Amino acid sequence: GQNIDQPTEMTATEGAIVQINCTYQTSGFNGLFWYQQHAGEAPTFLSYNVLDGLEEKGRFSSFLSRSKGYSYLLLKELQMKDSASYLCAVNDYKLSFGAGTTVTVRA
Amino acid sequence: GAGVSQSPRYKVAKRGQDVALRCDPISGHVSLFWYQQALGQGPEFLTYFQNEAQLDKSGLPSDRFFAERPEGSVSTLKIQRTQQEDSAVYLCASSSEEGGTNYGYTFGSGTRLTVV
Numbered sequence: 001g002q003n004i005d006q007p008t009e010m011t012a013t014e015g016a017i018v019q020i021n022c023t024y025q026t027s028g029f030n031g032l033f034w035y036q037q038h039a040g041e042a043p044t045f046l047s048y049n050v051l052d053g054l055e056e057k058g059r060f061s062s063f064l065s066r067s068k069g070y071s072y073l074l075l076k077e078l079q080m081k082d083s084a085s086y087l088c089a090v091n092d093y094k095l096s097f098g099a100g101t102t103v104t105v106r107a
Numbered sequence: 108g109a110g111v112s113q114s115p116r117y118k119v120a121k122r123g124q125d126v127a128l129r130c131d132p133i134s135g136h137v138s139l140f141w142y143q144q145a146l147g148q149g150p151e152f153l154t155y156f157q158n159e160a161q162l163d164k165s166g167l168p169s170d171r172f173f174a175e176r177p178e179g180s181v182s183t184l185k186i187q188r189t190q191q192e193d194s195a196v197y198l199c200a201s202s203s204e205e206g207g208t209n210y211g212y213t214f215g216s217g218t219r220l221t222v223v
Contacts, residue, residue: 042214087149097149
């Protein structure tokens, strides 16, 4: 079975940094995705980690430790438009998603 | 097309009614997935097509759910005798690669189904 856990909600101030953790226990693993989803919209791709370590893409970074079944998404220099749900998804040719973390950015 | 297109955007069905949801993937994309997303939850896998072949339908919740992709492009998800628990957003995603991909899947905006 698939078990993917992430916090339900996080709140941060504009300009700050937020780290969203994701732990997983899955029967298969080909990599881990992070998606951003605004209310009523499609999930959009943020990052993909296959190997252990940190991947940096502008204000967003994602980290993976396969031995610990752990990943995090780091959002720096938060902007109001970053208020959204962030989905962690394990890739085993099909995606298994966590329930999502709703991030609220306050002025 | 430029993205994955789904129609209708919203659908209200009376309990017991049959519905058909359409997905137009990116042209040439081999892989097509359907997911169901309940309110406040992450998407749940329903079924997977590689071209016209339905290779995995393990996520379909009951035999009331049926999906097809007869010519390897447009796909239709059909739900017969809808129930209230079928109310959710149905997402379609496509990929240019067979099976797992390093480049992510492109998702459509979904069809929000409400069964009353």
